[in-house]
Amino acid sequence: MEFNADGFGVKDTQAQGSTLARSTQYHRGPRNRVDAITDPYGRRTELAYDASGNVTHSTELAGTPQARQSAKVTYGGPYNQPTLLEDRLGNTTVLQYDGVGDLRTITDPEKRDTALTYTAAGQIKTVADMSGATSEYSYRNGELVATKDAEGRTGKQFLDTAGRPTAVTDAAGSLTTFTYDALNQTRKVTDPLGQETAFGYDENGNRTTLTDARQNTTRWEYDQADRAKSATDPLGARALFTYDAAGRLSQATSRSGKIAIAEYDLLGRMTN
Template sequence: MMIPAQVRLQGIFDGKNHRVLWNEFEDDVGLGSWTGRVVKQTQADGGVLTIDYAHVEGNVLGRLITKPDGSKRRVTFDPATLYPKTDTAAYGTNLAQTITYERSAGGQITAQIAPLGRRTEYSYDGSGRKTQITMMAGTTQARTTILVYKANGDLESITDPLKHKTTFGYTSRCLTSVTNPLGNVTTATCNAAGQRLTLTDALNHTTSFIWTGEDLTQISDPLGRNVHFRYDVLGRMIAAQDVQGNLTRMEYDGLGRAVKSIDPLVPLCYK
């Protein structure tokens, strides 16, 4: 597949027009077009990452990524699903470690084999949701975790390898209760936007949350003590007030990076 040159992401520049990333692309000279595949990335510090799409080892085609520090990673792909089949870190060294994946016809991971040969197997339901995870599969130490879902896809329960079951309850898709294996229940409430309003533990201690739009502006603990947060028009936190009324302030540069924190209890500014 050929990608028109005009839709490629060539570079990324920050707010001061400093280049933080520059891409170079594979050029199909014969067709006078580009495949759209990045073969080289130059980072802000001058470090270079390269990608070789035609790397062959033992008649197996793979992708070889060389990082700025010189370390290499080789990835091969399943020909049927096109998802990764093997992923080797520290490729070409005596420290090389390979993770191998087995997949279903739809590309879902059915097994993952760690560098030491330890096998983890996965099962799925008809909707593609993970229902079973078996670690150390095929050994006497195999341990299985089971996940059960509601009809709408919400996670209903998790049963660990020791048969300890945790269940989850929902109200309008908002998680409103968690019951641990001992039967202790933590409950919660949400607003119409799905934001957490209260959280009550098994001892009936309630923590409350207040929101202004998308911003969390107050947390009240079970003793009624309040912590307040303030934001600028860009949604960045600029101040936090603790239960004693002490105010910590944050300042940002033109790129949105936090550059200063002013602690009310210490007469210093940290940059």
């Protein structure tokens, strides 16, 4: 990565120094905001901002006959939130909030309203469309424990005394269960078909194995600083990771043997 005098990234080159080198450029304005991005193939995307510094829209393939603009976003209210979305055809969606910044009403381009209510803790309680069809959400100790859709179908999440999900049922009644060890680590997940995925850990809590329902196992090894040093897939293909004296990733070797090298400047920023 190359930086300007203010320390902001302006050019990111992958595979630097090789015939495969490709650069992405970030064009910054007086406030160091990214005004445009040019990808390795010369395709330019321009960004537009409002007076508060919010991105209002972008233009892909800028400067070409194929240029296309994204939806426009207008911000407002005391919390500077999106209040109006306008697509490329001029269709608008209006968002309205209450005094504490919770989204209360969404009005789509057909003037159909969706209304939201909240619990005292600020979590979504109900979502209702203009026909009155309502989805409901229930919580316990701040955790979602049950849902009911507009057709009355329910889903539930069962929590243990530590607040961990031990079982989840969806609207169709399918059950997924979770098992933990004494260290709060997920040991087993059983899907609605009774198929199990098992997890293993080392003494420091790093995940060392993942075994799926077909008994395929992926394995990880760690160094003394608990950094992943290898990952081996079920077929035995191995990826390797090495680190520099500062603990930063310095080299990664993929399972196919490809090597990527990371370099850093004096400020610790990745330059390659």
